[in-house]
Amino acid sequence: MEKYVNIKEEPIEVNLTAIMDFLAEFKNNKNGKIFSKYETINSLDIEFCNTEKGLEYKTSSLKKIDQKIEYIGFGMLDAFEILIGDTRFQLPKGAKSARFKLSEFKMSGKIKEIESNLSDSKGYYRALLSIDGFTKIPSNYFWTKSFKIKQNIRAAGYLEISVGNYSLGFFDYRIDNENFLILECHNEVSRYEFEKLLESTLYSFALISGCLVKDAQYILKFQNPDFGKVEGFSFKKNNESVITNKELYNYREFKAYCGTDRLFFFPKKIFSNLVQLCRNDDILLRAVRIICQSRNLSVEIEAASIFVALETVKGIVIKENSEKIAPFKDSKFADQILSEFKLKIDSLEDSNFNSKKSIINKLDSLNQVGNNESFKLAFELVGFKLSKNDLKCISMRNRFLHGNMPYDDKNEEIRMKELTKISLSAHFLTCCLILKYAGFDGVVKNFLKYLDLTNCIDEVNEELFRYI
Structure with missing residues (x-):
């Protein structure tokens, strides 16, 4: 873990002027003309506006109706463009919804994704992700730096991340009464590479914080590293955030529970390692994605999903060390x-x-480690010592993976209690295996003990923060 040290530093200069101007302009009503391969909507006037409910649109009256393409909103649910002056807006997947008002022959609905002037050419990129008051931010976990926006100085909040040859900044800020997480890349990069870095960062942060941020997302492209002028953008409205209390660490809780006189932060070097591992390995990223997206599911589905992720990460560790253990x-x-x-x-x-x-x-399998033995070896290889309860949890995986749910013969209260224990234990073990694989050496919150304490019972004879 990283100790807090009170060092006076000059704040990092952050230029958000262009972003503030862009967001203010993006909220304005826009009127343009549709360009589509479908005659039913081609050349129609369209008005759209970014509201609290999302990006909403309405069109002028359709000049003709074609029942054959009614299932795609007469063309609105397929790709089209909107021309406003000299600016073209692309909707690569069309509108999200399309309602036809028969009395007026007009279309209305919501737009999920829109972009303009955002090719894959290299540039300097920023991503803005809308968050609510329940979402955790980088300064909740990491020793962050102070930063300055115009004359406003924040004492902390700016996290510097190194991923390969890329230097990233990760911080939160409130713009026009809306809270955002912001990721910026200080190197010239392609759109594809930036989106990979963004995905890897968000899921790595979600693994640690318990908060997956996937609601409203802006990606902005700039020509210069000073982020002075927006050259192009994309906007997505997903409404797919998963906000939970399943954080792997909390430095304030650790300080209060252990009675220390110092703050111990999550190491940013390990976070950078985790982001890079996810960037370079789609299989690991998929496992992290499964964990983060399953946290709000029913306990049966969550447990089964977590065991799939555990199997995946175990396979990565075993494969990398096959020469040692065959x-x-x-x-x-x-x-x-x-x-x-x-x-x-x-x-x-x-x-x-x-x-x-x-x-x-x-x-062909004679030179391979057996599946049961491979789990013990995977944890051993990363330096994690499994307890008897850990081994018992791992032994339950096949029942979940094969749909044979345990405790079906018990009453609902007992069944849910036992399934929750298994799910939390599997979640803890899988996250620990990932963290150890990334080089982590420190404490992780014990979810079973946390549940024990929050329910004011004393059934788990373990520490709240377990050293791994």
Whole structure:
């Protein structure tokens, strides 16, 4: 963990003027003309506006109706463009919804995604993500730096992240009565690369904080590193945030619970490592995504999803260390010996076997670690010591993965209590395996003990913060 040290630093200068101007202008009503491959809506006038409910639109009266394409809103639910003066707005997936008012022959609805002048060419990018008051922010977990916007100085809140050759800034700020998380890249980068960095950062932060931010998202492109002028943008309204209390660490809780006189923050180096691992490995990112998105699901589905993520991360650790743990020390020697075995068996009469092919196929797994043993090895390889309760939790995975739910013979209260315990234990173990894989050495909140304390019971004989 990182200790807090009171060091006076010059605040980081952050220029948000162009963003403030953009957001103010984006809220204004806009009137333009539709360009579409469908004659039903091509050349129609359209008005749209960004409201609290989202991006809403309405059109002028349709000049013709084609029942064959009514299922796509007469063309509104497929890709089209809007021209306003010299500016083109692209809707690559069309509108989100389309309502047809028969009395007026007009269309109305909501737009989920819109962009303008945002090619994949390199530039300097920022992402803004709308958050509410329940969403955790970087300064809740990391030792962040002070930053200055115009004459306003924030004492803390700016997190510097290094991901490969990229330097990122991650912070929160309130603009025109709306709270945002902001990620900026200080290097020239393509849109594709920035979106990968954004996804990896958001899911890594969600893993630690329990808060996945995926509601309203702006991506803004700038020509210069001073972020002085917006060149292009994209806007998405997803309403897919998952805000929970399943944070892996809380430095204020740790200070109060352990009675320390210092604050211990989550190491930003480990966070940078985690972001980079997710950026470079889609399989790991998928596992983190499963964890973050399953936290608001029913306990049965959440537990099964977490076990899928655990299986995935275990596979990554085992694969990277296959040379160390395989029964044969030398993989080339193993391939040679097993090939000889296959040739020997293949030369025998088929009458000696019920299934010669099955035996030959099984030879391929002789130099692999068994599935049950591989879980113990994965945790051992990253330096995590499993307790008896941990092993018991891992042993339950097959029942969830195969749809054989435990405790179905118990009453609902007992069943839900036991399933919650398994889900929280599996969640803790999977997150710990990921953190240890990223190089973490510190304490993680014990979800079972946290539940124990919040319900004022004393059934879990463990510490609230477990050292891993």
